[in-house]
Amino acid sequence: MNKLEIDRLTKRYYVERDGRQVLALTDVSLSVADGEFMAIVGPSGCGKTTLLNIVAGLLPYELGTVSIDGRRVDGPGVDRAVVFQHSSLLPWRTVAGNVRYGMELQKRFDAATLRDRTDHFIRLVGLAGFERHYPSELSGGMQQRVNLARALAADPMALLMDEPFAALDAQTREHMQAELLKIWSEARKTVLFITHQINEAVYLADRVAVMSGRPGRVKGVFEVPFERPRSLSLKREARFLQVEDAIWRLVEDKGIAESTNVRIDEFEPQSKSVNS
Amino acid sequence: MMETDLLEPPRRTFYQKYEAQILGGVSVIVVLALWQWAWSVGRETPTSDDDIISPLFFTGPSQVVERFFAEWREGRLKSDMAYSGTNFVIGVGLAITSGVVTGVIIGWYRRLAMIFEPFLTALYSTPRVALIPLVLIWFGIGMWSKVFIVFINAFFPVLINTIGGVKAIDRDLLRAARAFCASDRQIFTTVVIPGAVPFILTGVRQAVSLGLIGVVVGEMFGGSEGIGFMVNYGGQTFQTDTVFLGVVIIASAGITLTWFAERLERHFSRWRPER
Numbered sequence: 001m002n003k004l005e006i007d008r009l010t011k012r013y014y015v016e017r018d019g020r021q022v023l024a025l026t027d028v029s030l031s032v033a034d035g036e037f038m039a040i041v042g043p044s045g046c047g048k049t050t051l052l053n054i055v056a057g058l059l060p061y062e063l064g065t066v067s068i069d070g071r072r073v074d075g076p077g078v079d080r081a082v083v084f085q086h087s088s089l090l091p092w093r094t095v096a097g098n099v100r101y102g103m104e105l106q107k108r109f110d111a112a113t114l115r116d117r118t119d120h121f122i123r124l125v126g127l128a129g130f131e132r133h134y135p136s137e138l139s140g141g142m143q144q145r146v147n148l149a150r151a152l153a154a155d156p157m158a159l160l161m162d163e164p165f166a167a168l169d170a171q172t173r174e175h176m177q178a179e180l181l182k183i184w185s186e187a188r189k190t191v192l193f194i195t196h197q198i199n200e201a202v203y204l205a206d207r208v209a210v211m212s213g214r215p216g217r218v219k220g221v222f223e224v225p226f227e228r229p230r231s232l233s234l235k236r237e238a239r240f241l242q243v244e245d246a247i248w249r250l251v252e253d254k255g256i257a258e259s260t261n262v263r264i265d266e267f268e269p270q271s272k273s274v275n276s
Numbered sequence: 277m278m279e280t281d282l283l284e285p286p287r288r289t290f291y292q293k294y295e296a297q298i299l300g301g302v303s304v305i306v307v308l309a310l311w312q313w314a315w316s317v318g319r320e321t322p323t324s325d326d327d328i329i330s331p332l333f334f335t336g337p338s339q340v341v342e343r344f345f346a347e348w349r350e351g352r353l354k355s356d357m358a359y360s361g362t363n364f365v366i367g368v369g370l371a372i373t374s375g376v377v378t379g380v381i382i383g384w385y386r387r388l389a390m391i392f393e394p395f396l397t398a399l400y401s402t403p404r405v406a407l408i409p410l411v412l413i414w415f416g417i418g419m420w421s422k423v424f425i426v427f428i429n430a431f432f433p434v435l436i437n438t439i440g441g442v443k444a445i446d447r448d449l450l451r452a453a454r455a456f457c458a459s460d461r462q463i464f465t466t467v468v469i470p471g472a473v474p475f476i477l478t479g480v481r482q483a484v485s486l487g488l489i490g491v492v493v494g495e496m497f498g499g500s501e502g503i504g505f506m507v508n509y510g511g512q513t514f515q516t517d518t519v520f521l522g523v524v525i526i527a528s529a530g531i532t533l534t535w536f537a538e539r540l541e542r543h544f545s546r547w548r549p550e551r
Contacts, residue, residue, distance in 0.1 A: 056455050082455040088448040092470045092547045101466070102456040136546050154456060 003190040004032040004158055009064035011050055023215035024050045030209055030218060032190055039193045039205035047216025048194045052162050055192060056082045068158060078106050081156035085163040087143035089135040096131040098146050102154035121149040124183055141172040158190040177203055178232050198247050203235055210250045220250055312337045335517040343517040360491050360502040367426025368487040375431050376476055379438025400432050408497050417498035429490035433482035441475025442468055446549035474548045481537035488530050
């Protein structure tokens with residue numbers, strides 16, 4: 001069953017300065033199955049963040065449809081939670097206060113549940129003992145853990161992640177990727193993960209959608225054939241590099257990749273389960 | 277990746293730890309001592325028929341201290357300080373409350389900002405002293421005209437900084453709150469108001485020092501009470517040590533109040549959006 005369905009979505013912007021119309025997304029169709037980890041890669045400015053903002057309900061759209069569980073997306077909802085590129089934590093709240101924040105706004109849990117969930121997700125992202133710290137006292141990686149815990153604690157059906165590790169140094173990023181997979185294997189949410197790093201996408205996702213820039217289009221969707229759980233050493237294996245290379249070639253528009261390990265799906269919504 | 281506190285802080289001697297305080301304190305003491313010395317030597321050298329230094333124009337630290345105790349015993353000083361202090365507290369208090377409230381409203385509603393901007397700019401750029409005659413016409417020379425002068429001095433920095441703080445709302449925080457389905461009211465109370473606090477405190481610090489100016493200036497324009505009056509009256513009657521005493525009291529009040537306001541401002545500075 002498809003959790004998230006994007007059907008022929010087109011998004012136009014008006015540039016205020018000269019009244020020009022810019023086509024940010026054109027005819028984007030994608031579907032993400034329940035519990036699936038879908039990554040979207042593409043060059044910067046290809047509209048992938050616009051796409052995520054539309055799915056999050058933060059941007060209006062006119063042409064095409066976006067639906068979650070069959071319901072049309074029309075603004076933010078409790079069925080989705082976003083992990084932002086900048087951790088966007090409230091500087092006047094502690095770690096615990098920030099993890100609680102999303103749940104507080106949505107008012108779906110009573111006080112006791114709220115407390116339990118706060119503790120649980122702080123522990124899940126490995127921040128036990130840091131409950132009373134303020135964001136300014138945390139490293140970038142730790143801030144992103146809080147960001148992730150805040151989103152998970154709100155108990156969304158779909159988790160939308162907007163280049164969450166882009167601002168981290170290479171080593172922390174690798175570590176966070178592995179950690180994310182571990183957390184995801186426990187929480188099992190449907191994930192839409194935006195990144196410009198192909199190896200990050202391949203390592204994390206069940207499928208990788210490739211977008212082209214200006215206007216944003218989906219060029220193709222790759223199925224990632226690797227079994228889970230995946231360790232970081234997978235990234236150094238030949239078969240991994242092969243997939244990465246195939247996606248690279250599509251991103252650079254050097255034609256369609258051909259590899260025995262890679263299947264290329266066209267734009268049609270697909271329901272084939274990819275979880276082994 | 278977790279930070280640990282294995283490193284002990286480097287040991288520092290007492291002097292290294294308090295270098296600024298020690299050097300500052302010593303320099304103050306040296307200057308006071310020189311002043312006292314110059315004054316007593318100048319007074320005790322009978323060159324012509326009079327002293328070199330006339331107490332009409334100059335005074336020494338010991339004289340000011342003596343004056344302080346004399347005035348204190350008399351009771352006049354206490355009531356002057358209470359009068360000025362009350363006017364200051366009421367004026368600055370009103371300025372902070374009304375400045376924050378109107379600032380939040382004007383900052384939050386874009387159209388109100390457009391409507392009020394011309395008046396605010398005009399009033400803000402007018403030196404407040406120019407309004408004092410008008411205040412005297414409206415409020416007379418009693419206590420409330422003093423309070424009002426403190427108020428118009430202290431009001432604008434609070435107002436302008438509060439508007440700025442509300443407008444400087446962090447876009448990322450706003451987006452995050454929206455994504456979690458925050459209502460406008462929730463955004464206002466959880467993002468806008470706390471985000472404006474550091475800016476408001478900058479306004480409060482400025483209000484405190486401008487309010488102090490208001491107290492002194494207001495009392496110089498008539499009336500017969502307060503530290504400002506005491507300085508003014510002392511000057512007109514050539515009681516130089518009274519003038520000095522008044523200045524020292526005002527300066528001490530200024531230093532203390534600014535110190536507290538700065539502490540408060542610094543404490544909340546980490547609430548400012550990063551970048």
